[in-house]
Amino acid sequence: MSEFIVSCQGVWKVYGPKPERIIGSPDAKLPRAELLEKTGCVAAVRDITFDVAPGEVFVVMGLSGSGKSTLVRCITRLIEPTAGKVLIDGEDVVTLGEERLRDIRRHKVSMVFQHFGLLPHRRIVDNVAFGLEVQGLDKEERIARAAGVLQTVGLGSWGDAYPDELSGGMQQRVGLARALAMEPEIMLFDEPFSALDPLIRRDMQDEVIRLQKEVEKTMIFITNDLLEALKLGDRIAIMKDGAFVQIGTPEEVVAHPADEYVADFIRDVPRAHVLTARAIMEPASAGDGRTYERDIPHDTVVQDLLPLVVNSDLPLRVMDGDRMVGIVDRTAVMEALIEDRA
Amino acid sequence: MATLHAPPETELANEAIESPPLPIHRVPASPWRRRMVWLGVIALAIAIGLRLTPGFPERLVVDVGKVFDGFQSWVIDHNKTSPLFVYFFTPIKQASKVLLDATTNVVQRMTFLGVIVGAAALAGVGAGWRMAILAAVGFAVMGILGLWESSMETLALVIVSVGFGLLIGIPLGIWAGRSDRAEKFLRPLLDAMQTVPAFSYLLPLVLLFGIGAATALISTLIFALPPAVRLTSLGIRGVPPTALEVAGSFGSTRRQTLTKVQLPMAKPSIMLGVNQTIMMALGMVVIASIVSAPGLGRDVLDGLKLLNVGEALNGGIAIVAMAIVLDRVSFAWSLRDRRRKPTIDVLGRSFTYRQAAAVAVVVTVAAVVVGREVLRQQVWPENLTVSVADPANAALHWIEHTFSAVTNSISNGLIRFALNPLKNLLLGLPWWMIAGGAGLFAWKVSRRVSLAVFCTACTAAIGVLGMWDLAMDTLSQVLVAVVISIAIAIPLGVASARSDRFQRTLKPALDAMQTMPAFVYLVPVIFLFQLGRVPGVIASVVYALPPAIRLTDLGIRQVPKETVEAALSYGATPRQLLFKVQLPLARPSILLGVNQTIMMALSVVIIAGLIGAGALGFEVVYDLTHSLIGRGLVAGITITLLAIVIDRITQAMGMERRVLLGPVGTGGVGWWTRFKAIPVRRASGPRDDVLDG
Ligand SMILES: Nc1ncnc2c1ncn2[C@@H]1O[C@H](COP(=O)(O)OP(=O)(O)OP(=O)(O)O)[C@@H](O)[C@H]1O
Ligand SMILES: [Mg+2]
16 A cells, blocks of 8 residues: 555556557657647647645646646546556556446545536436435435535535526535535546636635545645645646646745746746745754744745734744744845745 | 635625525435326226227217318309409419429420539539539439439429529528517417428318419428528527627628628528428428329329339339439538638639539530430430339339248237227227327426317317327327337437447438438338338338437437536446436437427328328328318318327427426527427538537
């Protein structure tokens, strides 16, 4: 057993004639457009490797067409990967038989879709109970369980309605409830909120955060909205033309973008909201006799440091627990803010 | 996580609803238990019903036929004097005769060479050189079969009726496309025109116009009009509102908007309407041979009447050849896109359209001149004909001999285990039980009392008209044909939706089946099953298959991809996916297919009156040929009533609330649900663009 619950190793998905021949050949290195020109194949996902620890929220973000949906579908083989390994709880999904694969889909992983994927001919409870029904649970039990889950997403009284009677946000809560009803270890989200308007999107994000705290699921979350990625992700992977260009914590990504593409992405992010004391501090492990205005936890965001340094000339001491890790002074804070402008 | 500032506690979701105590969701009783109860009730009702007085009591019958006969006498007495005839019907009759004669005359004077070359040239300019070859070969086939003259008579009838159909239909369609009021006004009329089977048109027209070309022409016109109107209106309504806003914002007048925006953008749809109008016209022209319309229909009809199956086959093949030419050429024409390809290529050379048209005219004129002056031959030369009649008759005997064991047992089985029991059941129940049952069923599927009352009344009216027994006979044949047809079609549709390969294999067969007029289906089946009800049922089954297959396929393929993925991602097996997701979501489409199947089966079962299927169809044919106009009209009305009841009920089935509102309510199927009843062809493929656009 590995310490990771999901682990992708060298996953490829190539569309087109005889896709296997591309992998391992020199063509595999070509940019997408050239590859298409030369071989008629599209490499939707190329050589993706990452691990997700239990309870982690792993966000994949990228522009439209970068291969996010394809990647997330490769995890449960809704799309058959062309090459690579996908380990779930140490078991390679790619080589599984149909029977066992269905088992995993029924018990371990469940997914929330961009356009909800609800069944219009079924009541809300029956939609939520769909996964349980497929497992063969009897009617009374699955409806009772579905009703319970509906309650947790705040739609307790809507069970007898039909999907078309609900707003988009409510429908996605149903999608969420349907996934939760399976009591999966892993939840996959494919741009679940991009069809919703901004206010509702924010509510839904909070809902996910709340759920994550309550039920401690592992989540793989696809989005094309950087703020959403920063808000939800423990780690973020940035995808471009089928490949990851950077994986890191939100802070790492914002503080040290790997290349132009990522830098471009984060340009409009208010850094003060993301950067923490740790990212801008001057590392130091022991007091040098200076006096400090006060101690601050290392994950305080710059935004919150501002009032402290403005009101005092003394530097701040950055603490990780009981241990001192660095020093932040007014200049450092100002520099961080100025970079934000530029 | 959440390194970003947590937003202030939002008042929880403006849409999440304050929750009352944990609600108890109704766990619906198993649908199977409910169904068993229903079945039990029905069985009990039937058991009781069979002990009551069966059928419709004689004393309630009103002899409506007498009224019509009276009207006919009045017509005979007054058609020289009444202003209605002198100034209206008679001029129409004469005008259509003159027009038809003139067209026939022109076609004949062009000589066979001129017609073949002209058709090829026209097809070539409109639809490319492949279609030119197809047209030439198709017309040559008619000549080779020795049916040149009949073919030209049929062609003339088609040309004139299509000409009028478009002349009337396209303006009506434009009107309906631009005015909601017009659409509302026209829709029930068009619905009615498309619900009433072809046979019923003939009688009243015979009453007004007598037997002959005028009746044939006008009935064809009525039959072929609806698709032209509907598809024109649909095309115009399909123009995106932004395009209209743009036109408006630049100050276009209504007329400019029409000619510069709406019509050009609606063109693909209108052209499809032309294609459909042509095919409907051809289908009706051959049926109109019953009222002495000249042409290929007559050849088939005579063959059938004289039991000279070979002769009928000869005519049938010629009709098929004409159907294929007209359909493929006009369809290819409707797909042509000049913007993308401003030239036509012949043998590697490119010509502009103007050049091509000029060449076509010159070549045609030359061919006409050669035909008239050099060959001096109007019809296809006799010594170049090959009739299939004799070999076909020989083959018939061989088939009868070889397969009679199989076909006889199919025949007997169908009669003993399906047709007769059902007919006896329908005839053994009291009329009010059947009428009431129709009403109840209508209510059950629509929850509309008005529809229930309407269906009951229409069914009862059949009894009042004195046609109860014949109608039950027809109904039993239709039901048997429909059940068989659906039982074959839905599995095929499912298979076709699941495999692109299978869909591709099936496509040419379905296309071919949908090109042939219903009439033609009668010929091969009597090869195998002789005369009677069985060949009628078999022909109906075959004729009615394609729409149900295609609409099942379409319905399943239209299930949103994400919904399918969702089901799979929760671990549904292929079987669960089919029964819990795909079939339920495809339901409106499938039920529309069922509706189409029933209407098509009904139309063939009635035409099968010509080959001894008896019942209402035979009644109409018999009355027509024996001048029993009153009785024939009553039979025609009965057919119409039957068709309307069946149509309304099956349509209501497809429109149940729950299914209509789903994502399948729009797009191709939604279109069908709204406009229905244009024979479904190429449900997938190029036409989809037209439908969705
Ligand atoms: N069935 C297919 N056949 C061929 N190419 C495909 C197929 N499905 C996806 N692609 C290609 O793969 C690439 C990645 O598609 P994908 O849907 O995974 O992107 P995405 O990142 O999810 O984009 P979006 O944000 O728009 O959902 C695209 O360039 C697309 O053209
Ligand atoms: Mg996507």
